[in-house]
Amino acid sequence: MRQFLIEEIKSWERFYRANFINCLTGFKPVSLIGSISSTGVPNLSVVSSIVHLGADPALIGYINRPVAAAPDTITNIEQTKSYTINHIQESFLHEAHQCSAKYLPDVNEFEVSKLTEWYEEGIVAPFVKEAAVRYEMELVEIAPIQYNSTFFVIGQLKSVFLDEAIVGVDGFLDLSAAGSIVSIGLDGYAKAEMITRLPYAKP
Template sequence: MDFRRSHGRQWRNGPIAHGMSLSEWTTSEWSHWPRHQRGHFFNSLYGARIVPLLVTEGQVWNAAPMSQILHVGADPARVGILLRPETSGHQTRKNLAQKPWASLHAMPADHVDQVHQASAAYDEDTSELDRLGWAYEGWPGWPVAYLPEAGWSLALEVHEIHELSNGTALYVFDIHAVRAVHDPLPSGHWVFSASLLHSIGLDQYGQAHILGGPRPYAKP
């Protein structure tokens, strides 16, 4: 299916006024696209997002890449993660129901193939950490796994769960501890995170590029 479509609308200002074509798609079109094509279209539309591994404990340690990460707050420190509907090949929600603890690990860019493969639907007896060769150990003080190869890691505990109408759920976690191989700037900014693995949709990967230093606080 060819996504390329343009319309002849003219705007006073904007891309068409400067010689650029404008494309538009509507529900009447994407409702007929194949499921995976529609998924790629919308999931990659929002650009690069960091894609850390969420590690939970079931019969074995389960690791799943997560690109839907939401900063909920810093006081108290909380992070939100959108989880897909549970299936036999994805045990994260089942594991969290039995033990509401997890760890989140942002991996270096050279782990791209392992992180992508971790999205495969392995059975509940298979640990992605073991299968894909990641070293891991206990995290003293917290009932979670720590991955020494990660750029940064968070020790998490489920705070609340919001079930959505499409079967996904937004899990809000309390952040109990942060470990990192680099320090943030004195201001608190984590510029190092830009060099860690990001995803664009479900199967494209890259890194972020920071445009200069932190800007001053915006005022009217």
């Protein structure tokens, strides 16, 4: 096994370095965040940094890139306080990946990706109709991370849409049965396969 020192890593070509570092954290959940601007332009963005922050209150966070690189999603969320998170399945993977492109603010990513814009009564932000697991979020806090100019966006869960068949008797969600995929690095996608569930660990 070879040791890679950060001094060497920093000397690598930009995209080679980015791929290497992005893959280190392993497989991650990957979803589409749906939002809408104050002028009514829908937006979709691919996010693989979504994390569970707590169940009561039900909080979920994600990392938003610097505003200069990815301004639309965070601006929309700031303005409307509403957004959705939609799991990606293999059946629309290519369409979802297209939403990682940098479009101008007046472009509707649903239209360019050929995904279906879907609204539920009383919810401002759009859902992805094709997604087997989708949920509504309300903004709680946007915490700036000064060291690299990113933002930790924290939201509270408001409602969930999914097939009850994937919900176990103890509330466990069988996301592999739902077809939710995972990502690795910047552009790698993989199927998530359940291995087992283990009992609660005790000393």
